[in-house]
Amino acid sequence: MKTDTPRPIHLKDYRPTDYLIDEVHLDVKLVPQQTRVKSVLAIRPNPAVSDPASSLTLDGEQMELTGLALDGQPLARGDYTVDDKSLTIDNVPSGPFTLEIETTCDPDANTSLSGLYRSSGNYCTQCEAEGFRRITYYLDRPDVLARFTTRIEARRSDAPVLLSNGNLVASGPVEGTERHFAIWEDPFPKPSYLFALVGGDLADVDDVFTTASGREVTLRIYVEHGKEDRCDYAMDALKRSMRWDEEVFGREYDLDIFMIVAVSDFNMGAMENKGLNIFNDKYILARPDTATDADYSNIEGIIAHEYFHNWTGNRITCRDWFQLCLKEGLTVFRDQEFSSDMRSRPVKRIGDVKLLRSHQFPEDGGPLSHPVRPNAYIEINNFYTATVYEKGAEVVRMMQTLIGPEAFRKAMDLYFERHDGEAATVEDFVTCMEDASGRSLDQFMLWYTQAGTPELAVAGKFRRSERVFELTVTQMTPPSGGQRKKQPLHIPLEIGLIDADGEALPLKLDGHGALERPVLEITEEEQTFHFTDVPDKPVPSLNRGFSCPVKLTSNLSDDDLLFLMSRDQDPFNRWEACQTYAGKKLLQCVEDASKNQTLRTDEQLAEALDACLADTALEPAFVALMLNLPSENDLAARIGTNVDPWAIHTARSNLMAYLAGVLHDRLIGLYDRLTDNDPYSPAAADAGRRALRNTVLDLLSRIDGPDVASRQFKNASNMTDQMGALNVLGTIDAPERTDALNAFYDANKADHLLVDKWLALNAMAPFPDKIAEIRALTDHAAFSLKTPNKVRALVGTFSIANPVCFNHEDGSGYRFLADTVLALDSLNPQVAARLSSAFKNWRMMEPGRSALAKAEIERIKSRKGLSRDTLEIVTKTLQ
Numbered sequence: 001m002k003t004d005t006p007r008p009i010h011l012k013d014y015r016p017t018d019y020l021i022d023e024v025h026l027d028v029k030l031v032p033q034q035t036r037v038k039s040v041l042a043i044r045p046n047p048a049v050s051d052p053a054s055s056l057t058l059d060g061e062q063m064e065l066t067g068l069a070l071d072g073q074p075l076a077r078g079d080y081t082v083d084d085k086s087l088t089i090d091n092v093p094s095g096p097f098t099l100e101i102e103t104t105c106d107p108d109a110n111t112s113l114s115g116l117y118r119s120s121g122n123y124c125t126q127c128e129a130e131g132f133r134r135i136t137y138y139l140d141r142p143d144v145l146a147r148f149t150t151r152i153e154a155r156r157s158d159a160p161v162l163l164s165n166g167n168l169v170a171s172g173p174v175e176g177t178e179r180h181f182a183i184w185e186d187p188f189p190k191p192s193y194l195f196a197l198v199g200g201d202l203a204d205v206d207d208v209f210t211t212a213s214g215r216e217v218t219l220r221i222y223v224e225h226g227k228e229d230r231c232d233y234a235m236d237a238l239k240r241s242m243r244w245d246e247e248v249f250g251r252e253y254d255l256d257i258f259m260i261v262a263v264s265d266f267n268m269g270a271m272e273n274k275g276l277n278i279f280n281d282k283y284i285l286a287r288p289d290t291a292t293d294a295d296y297s298n299i300e301g302i303i304a305h306e307y308f309h310n311w312t313g314n315r316i317t318c319r320d321w322f323q324l325c326l327k328e329g330l331t332v333f334r335d336q337e338f339s340s341d342m343r344s345r346p347v348k349r350i351g352d353v354k355l356l357r358s359h360q361f362p363e364d365g366g367p368l369s370h371p372v373r374p375n376a377y378i379e380i381n382n383f384y385t386a387t388v389y390e391k392g393a394e395v396v397r398m399m400q401t402l403i404g405p406e407a408f409r410k411a412m413d414l415y416f417e418r419h420d421g422e423a424a425t426v427e428d429f430v431t432c433m434e435d436a437s438g439r440s441l442d443q444f445m446l447w448y449t450q451a452g453t454p455e456l457a458v459a460g461k462f463r464r465s466e467r468v469f470e471l472t473v474t475q476m477t478p479p480s481g482g483q484r485k486k487q488p489l490h491i492p493l494e495i496g497l498i499d500a501d502g503e504a505l506p507l508k509l510d511g512h513g514a515l516e517r518p519v520l521e522i523t524e525e526e527q528t529f530h531f532t533d534v535p536d537k538p539v540p541s542l543n544r545g546f547s548c549p550v551k552l553t554s555n556l557s558d559d560d561l562l563f564l565m566s567r568d569q570d571p572f573n574r575w576e577a578c579q580t581y582a583g584k585k586l587l588q589c590v591e592d593a594s595k596n597q598t599l600r601t602d603e604q605l606a607e608a609l610d611a612c613l614a615d616t617a618l619e620p621a622f623v624a625l626m627l628n629l630p631s632e633n634d635l636a637a638r639i640g641t642n643v644d645p646w647a648i649h650t651a652r653s654n655l656m657a658y659l660a661g662v663l664h665d666r667l668i669g670l671y672d673r674l675t676d677n678d679p680y681s682p683a684a685a686d687a688g689r690r691a692l693r694n695t696v697l698d699l700l701s702r703i704d705g706p707d708v709a710s711r712q713f714k715n716a717s718n719m720t721d722q723m724g725a726l727n728v729l730g731t732i733d734a735p736e737r738t739d740a741l742n743a744f745y746d747a748n749k750a751d752h753l754l755v756d757k758w759l760a761l762n763a764m765a766p767f768p769d770k771i772a773e774i775r776a777l778t779d780h781a782a783f784s785l786k787t788p789n790k791v792r793a794l795v796g797t798f799s800i801a802n803p804v805c806f807n808h809e810d811g812s813g814y815r816f817l818a819d820t821v822l823a824l825d826s827l828n829p830q831v832a833a834r835l836s837s838a839f840k841n842w843r844m845m846e847p848g849r850s851a852l853a854k855a856e857i858e859r860i861k862s863r864k865g866l867s868r869d870t871l872e873i874v875t876k877t878l879q
């Protein structure tokens, strides 16, 4: 056990390795508790380093070294040293040499699910970020690119399927034994984090894709036996992703086969290993009676994301882990664009912004705040964050907005042309944007290095006599961890001016003439823009499409917001106006609730929503979003200090019930009209109709009680409608809730993904007197601390999506989370650390709650032998 304090790693300390590895030959004999790995490495001094060290240090942990030879000569004890993190070989040759390393590891004992592990009888690997060093000693960093040949051997009865990256070049029995082998060759040099190996008894579903240049690629999805009929949608999404990347980015697939393996024990969503993606099976398996519309859309997005990594991440990888956003931000941007093309663009954009606001904004405003490209880390696994992914995608989107879509596509082509086969940096990427557009992005680079959510204040003023509309924009980024003084950012602010009839006014800037694109570039702390020839007082529509990820305040009146809600041509901003208006009213209600006063209602909001419900030109999915008032977590974030979650819950429930009462007749009519008996289709339009119907059901139940939801639960012919009913019933403290949850469990207890849904439903129950019941589920047969999906479903959902219980005034919610983190930390540090980040908002709470939360975080921190992962998160959370 290590007792020393972990030291941070800094971006400024980056230097290339003294040695490079060109070729790797792995020979892996799979045995449950003692897998033997023989690795032959072709190594040479790095020509870019003028004076390489005479010794070579390789990363490695949690294995046993059983053999070591250099250029065929076994090394003596005195020629090398091994500790619990590395292997150092003294006096290596000054020219190219070959190193042979033999090690053993124990996949059965590996509960951290990093490196090589065995789950449900199948061998599986996860190497990003630093798991390969648990398979063999290696230069385990992304800027060492090598060609891998992998031979795998196992008993045929244990693992009839043997997979690795690249193309299969040989396979067959090992004569005289019960074992067999397979040899895989990956022609593309890659960093070790993209290595993958799978061995197991799996079924497969096959298809073929013909690339734009006419090459045939085999597509194969491996799943548990009996789940073959749940792969159709994933396969379809894969083929659409491949076509889309050819059409939109000109990128073709490059191997003969593309494989996906679905596993049930996985730390992440999915992993883009070259040619052999490994997925959390919840993002592969779908059938109308087992998966919801949200599951289908997640599957589509994640299949696309991992596939798109083949170019943005694999062919061009990251120089070091500080550049993680280079592959993740860019690839999230690409999968968001793909889903926007497959589905409704405005609905997709609103969903992405909701996610950004609910996850990334609190992260950026709290103790875990860090720049899109962090400059230091203790444990890189803690930086797979909403900031790197989601804000990282926003930064790419802003560059596209600034330079325009044509220059952006040229820049992407240039990036692929210049850096294919390389380990690149954020600077390399941004330079392509500059070279393709001829514009400087020097100031824009601050988005990568400066943390915190910028705040924009916008004030409009109409000068009738001069027919001038004046827009003054000020920007400020609040200080955050280690960054006190923030520089002004380069911000693209998309806008429109709307006249009283709802018509768009031309945008003519004083001194510039008509704007080519409706984007203002904010570069200073304060700037004023003068729009000329404005005939009458306009209403400005600000930050259209959420062109920049900022918190925006303005001098728009309630009337302006209600006007934008019904008249803005930009659908995103219609929704945004609704959120702003409803949020304002809700905050007043929260104040009422905390003073025990009668809660306010708002007729104008009800009228505006009524008009929205009556507008048949609007997509149902969009109307559903309009009806979703800001969440309890959103409101807590807006309040920011001295938060009382119970007052928020009361205020929001009350306003929803009020709206349901006013809109009741229209809601009933709509609910019936949206009911159909057609066979289920996951298409966006059908999903939108179901989303609206389930939103309407939620509102209706606030007046009418559980009857309609119970009926929907019993009659549902697909999982979306069934879960829609359960989500509603789950929040009503009535026998119907218990009956439905029991019935659901009994019907689905054999299906682990549906059991996870059941755990999450239980975890969301907003009844503070029932926390003990939620906690007791950790002893239920359906729960296991060793399965990340179960931990996330129960404890993750509880601490993120059940604010009234998690923040119970007696501290029992905090205690539940802390106990789980402590129990999990030694089994799976990555998941424990992620779970503990749910404490990040503790300072925002009223003094009683924040003291209780702080005590629990301190209790975690004081545990002896706490993992580096969790220690980093809780230490930062307390700072």
Ligand SMILES: [Zn+2]
Binding pocket: 305, 309, 327, 328, 331
């Ligand atoms: Zn990714």
